[in-house]
Amino acid sequence: MQPPQNKRTSLLKYVLLLAVVLLLGACSNTKYLQQNQSLYVSSKFNVQGDILNSEKQEIRSDLSSKSLMVAQPNSRLLNTRIKVWLYNQKYNEKKSNWFWNIVLAERNLEEPSIFDTTKLKESLDRMTSYLHNQGYFYATVTVDTVTQNRKTSVTYNANTGRNFVIDQITYNVPDSNIMAVVKANERLSMIKKGNTFKSANFSSERERLTRIIKDAGYYKFNRDAIEFSVDTLNKALFKNPLNPFEGFVNIFNENKGREKPTMNVEIIIKNPEDSAFSEWQKYHIRRIYAYPDFPINANINDTSFKQDVRKYITIRQHQEMLRPKILSKSILLRPGEVYSLQQYNNTINKLYDLGLWLFVTLQYKEAKDTTNALDAYLMLTPRKKQEVAVNFEVSNSSDYLLGSGVSLIYRHINLGKTATQFGFGLNTGIELIKDPNNKWTLQSKQFGGEFGFTWPRFALPFNIHQNPRSNVKTRLTVGANYLSRVEKFDITSINLSYGYDWNSSTYRRWIVRPFTLNYVGVNLNPYFKDTVVDPNPYLKRSFEPALIGGENISYIYSNNDVLHQNHYTYFRINLEESGLWLNGINSLISAATNKKSNLETITKVGISNFVKIEADYRHYWKLGIHSGLATRVYAGIGIPYSYSQVLPYVRQFTAGGPNSIRAWRLRTLGPGSYKDSSSTAEIFPDQTGDMKLEGNVEFRFDLLKMFGGTIKLKGATFLDMGNIWMIKDDPDRPGSAFNINQLYHDLAIGTGAGLRLDFSFFLIRLDWGIPLKVPYFTGNKNGWYVSEWNLGSGSWRRENIIWNVAIGYPF
Numbered sequence: 001m002q003p004p005q006n007k008r009t010s011l012l013k014y015v016l017l018l019a020v021v022l023l024l025g026a027c028s029n030t031k032y033l034q035q036n037q038s039l040y041v042s043s044k045f046n047v048q049g050d051i052l053n054s055e056k057q058e059i060r061s062d063l064s065s066k067s068l069m070v071a072q073p074n075s076r077l078l079n080t081r082i083k084v085w086l087y088n089q090k091y092n093e094k095k096s097n098w099f100w101n102i103v104l105a106e107r108n109l110e111e112p113s114i115f116d117t118t119k120l121k122e123s124l125d126r127m128t129s130y131l132h133n134q135g136y137f138y139a140t141v142t143v144d145t146v147t148q149n150r151k152t153s154v155t156y157n158a159n160t161g162r163n164f165v166i167d168q169i170t171y172n173v174p175d176s177n178i179m180a181v182v183k184a185n186e187r188l189s190m191i192k193k194g195n196t197f198k199s200a201n202f203s204s205e206r207e208r209l210t211r212i213i214k215d216a217g218y219y220k221f222n223r224d225a226i227e228f229s230v231d232t233l234n235k236a237l238f239k240n241p242l243n244p245f246e247g248f249v250n251i252f253n254e255n256k257g258r259e260k261p262t263m264n265v266e267i268i269i270k271n272p273e274d275s276a277f278s279e280w281q282k283y284h285i286r287r288i289y290a291y292p293d294f295p296i297n298a299n300i301n302d303t304s305f306k307q308d309v310r311k312y313i314t315i316r317q318h319q320e321m322l323r324p325k326i327l328s329k330s331i332l333l334r335p336g337e338v339y340s341l342q343q344y345n346n347t348i349n350k351l352y353d354l355g356l357w358l359f360v361t362l363q364y365k366e367a368k369d370t371t372n373a374l375d376a377y378l379m380l381t382p383r384k385k386q387e388v389a390v391n392f393e394v395s396n397s398s399d400y401l402l403g404s405g406v407s408l409i410y411r412h413i414n415l416g417k418t419a420t421q422f423g424f425g426l427n428t429g430i431e432l433i434k435d436p437n438n439k440w441t442l443q444s445k446q447f448g449g450e451f452g453f454t455w456p457r458f459a460l461p462f463n464i465h466q467n468p469r470s471n472v473k474t475r476l477t478v479g480a481n482y483l484s485r486v487e488k489f490d491i492t493s494i495n496l497s498y499g500y501d502w503n504s505s506t507y508r509r510w511i512v513r514p515f516t517l518n519y520v521g522v523n524l525n526p527y528f529k530d531t532v533v534d535p536n537p538y539l540k541r542s543f544e545p546a547l548i549g550g551e552n553i554s555y556i557y558s559n560n561d562v563l564h565q566n567h568y569t570y571f572r573i574n575l576e577e578s579g580l581w582l583n584g585i586n587s588l589i590s591a592a593t594n595k596k597s598n599l600e601t602i603t604k605v606g607i608s609n610f611v612k613i614e615a616d617y618r619h620y621w622k623l624g625i626h627s628g629l630a631t632r633v634y635a636g637i638g639i640p641y642s643y644s645q646v647l648p649y650v651r652q653f654t655a656g657g658p659n660s661i662r663a664w665r666l667r668t669l670g671p672g673s674y675k676d677s678s679s680t681a682e683i684f685p686d687q688t689g690d691m692k693l694e695g696n697v698e699f700r701f702d703l704l705k706m707f708g709g710t711i712k713l714k715g716a717t718f719l720d721m722g723n724i725w726m727i728k729d730d731p732d733r734p735g736s737a738f739n740i741n742q743l744y745h746d747l748a749i750g751t752g753a754g755l756r757l758d759f760s761f762f763l764i765r766l767d768w769g770i771p772l773k774v775p776y777f778t779g780n781k782n783g784w785y786v787s788e789w790n791l792g793s794g795s796w797r798r799e800n801i802i803w804n805v806a807i808g809y810p811f
Contacts, residue, residue, distance in 0.1 A: 032092045032112070038152045040073045040113040041081070049136070049160030059131075061624035063158060068126045071119040073154075074110055083110035115145075115152040127158065135163035135197030137261075164197045167262035173269045175279045181216045182209065182269070191265060202228055209269070217282035217338035219364065219374060220272070227268040283339040286373040288313045290331060292321045294379040296359070321382060322356065323417050330354060330419075330456075333376055339364070351380065353471045354419045354456055358383045387411045393429070393807065405429030421454040442486050450479030458500060472502040488528045488684060489543065492521040493650065499552070506561075511554040516576075518548040519605065520650055532684045536732050542649040542688065546608040547599075550578035560620075570618040576651075579609030579642060608648050612638040618811055626702040632811040637691040639727065652688035653724045655748070658804035659811070660694065661720040662769035663750025665802055670724040672746045673735035673783075675776035687724070691738060693747075694722030696811060703755075712758040718767070721749040723775060735776075745782050749773035762807060769802045 033039065045063055047056040066072060074081045087109040089095045095104065124141050131139035138161035146153045169191060173179040190205040210223040271279055290313050291300065305316035312328050312335060332347045344362060351360045359381040367373035393405040407427035415422050428447035435441040452475060459474035476498050484490045499513030522543050524533055533539050557571040582599065586607060590598040600606055614636040621629040638647045646652075657666030671689035698718040705712050723746050725738035735746075752769035770789075777783040790796040 032088050033114070033150060038115045038147050038150045039084075040071060040115040040154070041151045042073050042153045043069065044153075044155050046155065046157045047160065048158070049139075050162050051160055058624060059134075059158065059160065061626075062130065063127050063156065065625065068123065068130055069156075070123045070126070071116055072113060074113045081110075084112050087111055115147075115154075120145075120154070124156075127156065131158065131160060133199035135199075136160040137164060138162070162261060164261050164263045166191060166193055166195050166197060166265055168264040169193060170264070170266050171269075172266055174271055175269070178213060178218070178269055178280060181213055182267075185212045191267075197263060205267075209267075211341055213269075213280075214339075214341040215343075217284070217340065218280045219283035219339045221280055222272075225270045225272070227270070229266045229268060230263050281372050283372045283374050285333055285335055285337050285339060286367050286370055286375055287335060288331065288333050288376045288378070290315050290327060290378045290380070291317065292327060292380050292382070293317050293319065294381055296381055298379075300377055300379065320417060322414070322419060326419055326456075331378065339374055347378075350471065351378070355413050355421065356383060356419055357381055383413065385412060385414050387413070415453075419456045422451070423454070424451040425449060444483065444485045446481065446483040448479060448481030450477060452477035452479075472500065474498075474500050487525050488532075489525060490523040491650070492523075494519045497552075507557055507559045509556040509558075511552075511556070513552040516548075516550060516552050518650075519603075520546045520548065520648055521605075522649075528684065538646060538726075538730050538732065541646040542652065545605045546648045547582060547603065547605050548578045548608045548648055548651070549582040550576065550580055552576045565622065567619065567621045570616075570620075572614075572616045574612075574614045576612045577610075578612075579607050579644070582607045583609070583642070607644075608640075608651075609642040609644040610638055610640045610647050610651065612636070612647070612651060628700050630696075630698045630700060630809070630811065632694070632696040634692065634694040634722070637727070639690070647690060649688065653690070653692035654686070654688055655692060655694070655722060655724045658765070658767065658806040661722055661748055661750050662718065662752055662767050662804060662810075663720065663771040663802055664748065664769070669748055670775070671730075671733060671736035672723065672725050672738065672742070673775040674733040676733075689724030689736070690727040692722065692724045694720070696720050698810070700756075710760075714756040714758055716754040716756065716767075717752070718754065718769075719749070719751050720769070721747050721773075723748050746775045747773065748775050756809075763809065765804075765806045765809065767804050767806075767810075769804075770800060 043064070045060045047059050047063075049056070051059075063069065074084050086104055089100070090104040090109060120143060124143060127141045128139060131141070140159050142157045144155040144157065146155075169189075171179065171182065173182060185208075188208065190201045190208060195201070206223055206226045206228075209226055210221065213221045289300070291298075291305065292315065300316075305318060308315040308317070308324065310324055310328055313324075313331055315324055315327065330350050332343055332350055337343070348360050348362055351357060357380045359379075361379040361381075363377045363379070364374040365377065367375055387410070389409045391407045391409070393407075405427060406429070407425060409425045410423070412422045414420070426447075426449045428445075430445045431443040432440050433443045454476075455474040456472065457474065458472055478496050480492070480494045482490070482492050495516070495518045497513050497516040499511070499515065501509065501511040503509050522545050524543060533543055552574070553576075554572060554574045557569065560568040560570070586599040589602070614634070616632070616634050618630065618632045620631075623629055636653055638651060638653070640646055654667040655661055655669040656664030660666075661669060665685070667686040667688070670687050674687075676685070676687065696718065698716050700714060700716045703713040703715050725746070726733070726736045727738060729737045739746075749772040750769045751772055752767055754765060754767035756766075757764040771785050774783045774785045777785050777788070779785075779788060789800075
């Protein structure tokens with residue numbers, strides 16, 4: 001047996017060896033090359049032309065892609081080609097023992113990239129073709145290579161020139177019915193006069209035309225019937241997918257002298273070839289067959305299915321899974337209707353939205369005994385009816401060292417064969433801190449539960465028109481939660497809500513809760529009550545028990561889909577009112593008892609009267625392949641009315657923390673220019689307000705892939721600004737009231753950087769924030785704080801550099 005001292009010496013040897021490996025990664029890898037070979041070490045792009053800088057950046061990104069630049073240089077890590085060096089250790093040096101077997105895992109290796117003039121020429125051809133496809137018909141791409149010490153660096157020089165502008169668009173469609181469909185949807189065309197030529201737009205236009213024509217009933221219409229030609233030569237484009245304009249560049253030579261060379265486009269939609277019909281034929285639906293419990297790899301002709309013929313559909317199933325009436329309403333197809341591609345998609349989406357099926361497949365088959373007729377077959381593979389999940393969460397932030405939570409979720413997706421969902425959840429969590437004696441101490445704990453029902457329709461006592469595509473849900477939820485901030489307060493809340501949500505269009509969603517009720521009970525620690533709450537009238541009123549009952553309406557717009565890949569928008573506005581119908585009940589009870597009692601005296605809880613409005617606007621840009629820009633603007637205000645003087649504590653606004661202005665700790669910023677420097681701030685630093693303004697800009701970029709690409713390390717830099725305010729003056733918090741003339745002075749601004757571990761299904765985020773502008777800083781007129789930075793001081797960094805760990809993006 002090896003002595004312990006020898007073991008430690010051996011382990012130290014391998015630790016030192018690992019350090020040497022990282023250093024040697026910077027050393028030459030050329031000694032393993034053959035005589036006439038050189039290592040392809042780097043590439044860069046110079047893009048010139050009469051185009052915008054943003055367009056140049058996009059072209060650089062596209063030209064460097066693997067589809068155009070066939071040969072790629074070896075990647076670098078910490079300015080070394082460590083993966084190539086490790087590859088050589090395994091396959092050339094034949095290193096092998098327990099240490100090297102760990103280090104030389106396949107994910108850590110990269111085969112040397114050998115410079116190849118044949119691949120270089122292919123790359124130049126592909127890049128030139130790409131630029132031609134983007135409308136840069138006079139583009140040129142040249143290359144410069146430099147080889148030193150058997151290492152080759154490549155510089156690609158791309159000159160785009162000017163790209164062509166579409167001047168005139170005409171149609172050549174012999175089928176008058178097809179022409180009518182095209183002209184009716186012309187306003188949505190991807191090809192417009194005055195736009196620069198982009199091959200992607202022509203491809204998108206072909207797909208759009210195919211979609212609208214098939215949607216009009218032309219089931220057999222083929223996208224290959226659509227062609228594009230330029231000028232008056234009537235020669236179809238897109239024959240060669242790599243370079244559809246090969247051989248046609250000379251057509252445009254006469255435009256070289258123009259400031260904006262132009263092109264005319266003719267859109268051709270041909271009649272069918274090799275068909276019994278001279279024109280495209282419309283199809284209608286004859287019969288609809290539904291298989292609600294269709295097993296994977298089953299056969300639609302299986303005789304074991306029981307058949308149930310209904311008014312609109314024929315159901316074939318082994319056993320009833322869903323009531324026929326509900327199934328029929330969820331299938332948007334009807335016999336006799338014209339075939340529609342949109343209705344095909346709507347039906348699939350509607351069935352998936354019920355949440356009952358793992359797979360939804362819709363197939364059409366031509367009827368053999370009826371001309372231009374289709375039979376529809378819906379094969380629906382069920383999911384499990386019941387699901388149980390347990391989730392664990394671990395977090396960290398500047399105001400606590402360790403947070404953990406556990407949640408248990410149960411769901412039944414088909415109660416009573418009506419697609420009604422029932423859900424039940426329990427959750428609990430704690431936050432731990434270190435006390436002055438460096439011992440772990442419980443800061444807060446919470447636990448709660450909620451159950452709810454969801455119906456796939458408007459649950460109303462009267463009929464209401466429902467768009468079949470709107471995916472209506474009616475939701476009833478009941479829940480309770482208990483939160484304890486140790487030695488400060490306990491808050492018990494019970495909530496009940498009933499309402500509806502639906503999609504009014506593809507991008508628009510409504511959430512309407514006509515009935516919400518929330519009871520908030522508060523129990524204050526005597527010391528916390530005497531020293532913190534009672535001396536502050538605003539805080540005292542905030543912590544009073546309350547009945548919050550009213551209505552809630554949300555409107556959401558989001559166009560994040562395949563049609564908006566380069567940039568998209570998210571917008572949400574929420575309106576909440578409390579007290580209106582509760583005051584009505586209060587008055588009725590008072591009248592019924594001759595003013596001897598009312599709702600408040602019975603429950604011994606006051607009714608909260610307020611209106612709260614929030615708006616959240618976000619826009620996201622894709623900047624090349626590996627980076628993007630995310631922006632957010634948020635505004636919110638809560639106004640108490642009647643005899644309520646403040647918002648309930650649970651409805652007040654806060655600033656700071658991982659999802660707000662990250663250069664401040666959670667709930668410590670504001671309101672306005674106020675800074676609580678009293679001794680109570682150490683006991684209870686939370687600051688709240690009646691309104692909030694916030695703006696965020698975050699530049700996100702990829703860093704590297706790990707473990708074969710299953711995990712991605714990403715980075716970000718950000719700028720956050722905003723604050724919270726009081727609507728009215730608070731004598732105990734001078735500078736807290738909102739004043740438009742003081743808005744610039746009161747804005748807090750912070751910046752910072754972050755890392756993200758992206759596991760695809762969830763993301764772990766670590767952000768560091770540092771203040772740029774501090775509203776309560778008196779060192780200069782407007783609170784700019786950069787002059788106070790002292791990054792060399794450990795105590796200054798601990799007080800001013802705030803770090804947060806969270807799950808998911810902040811917005």
